[in-house]
Amino acid sequence: MDMKLYGQADFYYAVSKQILSRLVDKGLITDEQRNKIDILNKKVIFERYASIAELEVSS
Numbered sequence: 001m002d003m004k005l006y007g008q009a010d011f012y013y014a015v016s017k018q019i020l021s022r023l024v025d026k027g028l029i030t031d032e033q034r035n036k037i038d039i040l041n042k043k044v045i046f047e048r049y050a051s052i053a054e055l056e057v058s059s
Contacts, residue, residue, distance in 0.1 A: 007052040008049040009045050009050060012045045013042055016041040017038065017041075020034045020038055
């Protein structure tokens with residue numbers, strides 16, 4: 001069963017951005033690496049989980 005929870009993509013993406021910021025702050029990754037990872041995270045997260053915008057349009 002494919003269960004999509006309301007706004008999960010938005011939540012997961014916000015968390016991923018916070019984690020990336022902390023990694024940059026600690027010097028574990030560069031800004032360039034953060035940008036590349038962020039693009040990939042956004043693509044994967046919004047493909048797999050429902051976002052608020054998607055659910056509002058479909059209702």
